[in-house]
Every structure is written in structure tokens, then in C-alpha cells.
Amino acid sequence: MVETIKKQWYVLHTYSGYEDKVKSDLLSRAQSMGMQDYIFRVMVPEQEKIEKVNDKKKxxxxxxxxxxxxxxxxxxxxxxxxVRNTPNVTGFVGSHGGGSKPSPLLDEEVNRLLRQQGEPVKRPQIDYEIGETVTIIDGAFNGVEGKITEIQPDKYKLFVSVEMFGRATTTELDYDQVKKIN
Incomplete structure (x- = not known):
């Protein structure tokens, strides 16, 4: 069985309502079983929601x-x-049973979730050049091609000019929101 040496993100299926308990149990188990070099971060993605209770917003x-x-x-x-034997974990998503290893999430999916949660994002080291044509793969201009007009490597930002309705519009994007056209 081939093992990966790269840390990657995987999705666990748990009993509903036990997500936070699984997170704390898994971090404790990693610590107590000496697995800190193999199990790094555990995340339960959340979003703020305003709920109306008795005419009061909460x-x-x-x-x-x-x-x-x-x-x-x-x-x-x-x-x-x-991980698999942590209480309230029912299995890995992307595993086909019989002890098979699951498929990891794609970097683009993970980076989008991490950005939403305010977590540090793994920054790709990709060399772009001004004037290069790229395809936008995330955000409002998803699927649109454009030319790089400015690069800010310290902020991992690109400025891409796209044509919309016959006019050029420049948009600011992260490195992982575009891909090179081969």
C-alpha cells in the first residue's frame, strides 16, 4: 500500500451534532498517541447566521x-x-470501504474553505508574468480568460484584465484563483 508523505485535507463523516466533539477528541488523540507529525489541523467549517427569535435578532x-x-x-x-477509530467518526468521505484509503480534497477546494473560515491558506509558488493569459477558476469571473496586468508577489495577488461587454475591467485575484493556459 502506497502512503503519501504530503499533508493533505480529508473529509470525515461524523454523527450529526458531534462535529465539535470529534474535533476535540481527534486533536487529543493525536497528542496522546504521538501523532502530531501526522495529524495537524481539524476544522468544522461554520458561518454566521442571524436568527429571529421572539422578534429579536440573534x-x-x-x-x-x-x-x-x-x-x-x-x-x-x-x-x-x-482518525478512523476516533469516537463518533463513521468514516472518511471518498473511501470505498474495506480499509481503502480516501481521496484528499483538491487544493482549490481547501483554499476556498480556509479563506471563508479566516484560516491561513497554503500559498502556491507559481511563476506568473505580466501579459500572460490565464483562466479565472474562482469568484465572479469564474471561467473567464484574462491577461495579467500587475503582480504583487508579497501579497500573492494578481491583477487580471478581462473583457466584459466590450470593455476591459481589471480584477484583483489570489494566485490560486487562476490557472495558466497551456
């Missing part, structure tokens, strides 16, 4: 994916076993 945190927890880990037999 701000609450709502789970974006009830019944699911994200874990950043290096997939080995040992780390898989620790």
Missing part, C-alpha cells in the same frame, strides 16, 4: 457541512487508524 454560528469534519493529515496506516 447571531448564531451554523455548521456549513453538518455531519462532516475536515482534517489535515499525512495519510499513513497509523494515522488512518487513529
Amino acid at each position: 447571531e448564531i454560528e451554523e455548521k456549513i457541512f453538518p455531519g462532516y469534519v475536515l482534517v489535515e493529515m499525512v495519510m499513513t496506516d497509523e494515522s488512518w487508524f487513529v
Whole structure:
């Protein structure tokens, strides 16, 4: 069985309502079982929601994916076993049963979730050039091609000029929101 040495994000299926308990249990198990070098971050994505109760508005945190927890880990037999046998974890999403290893999330999916949650995003080291044509893969201009007009490597930002309704419009994007056209 081939093990990955790269830390990646995986999705766990849990009993609904136990997401926070799974998060704390998994972090505790990683610590107590010496798996800190294999199990890194555990995330329960939430969003703020305003709920009206008795004509009063109340701000609450709502789970974006009830019944699911994200874990950043290096997939080995040992780390898989620790995570899989954490109380209230019913399995990995993307696993086909029989002890098979699950598929990790794509970097673009993870970065989008991390940005939404205010978590640090893994920054790609990609070399772009001014004048290069790219395809936007995230945001309002998803699927649109444009030319890079400015690069801010310290902020991991690109300014891309796209044509909309016959006029050029410049938009500011992160490196991971575009891909090179081959």
C-alpha cells in the first residue's frame, strides 16, 4: 500500500451534532498517541447566521457541512487508524470501504474553505508574468480568460484584465484563483 508523505485535507463523516466533539477528541488523540507529525489541523467549517427569535435578532454560528469534519493529515496506516477509530467518526468521505484509503480534497477546494473560515491558506509558488493569459477558476469571473496586468508577489495577488461587454475591467485575484493556459 502506497502512503503519501504530503499533508493533505480529508473529509470525515461524523454523527450529526458531534462535529465539535470529534474535533476535540481527534486533536487529543493525536497528542496522546504521538501523532502530531501526522495529524495537524481539524476544522468544522461554520458561518454566521442571524436568527429571529421572539422578534429579536440573534447571531448564531451554523455548521456549513453538518455531519462532516475536515482534517489535515499525512495519510499513513497509523494515522488512518487513529482518525478512523476516533469516537463518533463513521468514516472518511471518498473511501470505498474495506480499509481503502480516501481521496484528499483538491487544493482549490481547501483554499476556498480556509479563506471563508479566516484560516491561513497554503500559498502556491507559481511563476506568473505580466501579459500572460490565464483562466479565472474562482469568484465572479469564474471561467473567464484574462491577461495579467500587475503582480504583487508579497501579497500573492494578481491583477487580471478581462473583457466584459466590450470593455476591459481589471480584477484583483489570489494566485490560486487562476490557472495558466497551456
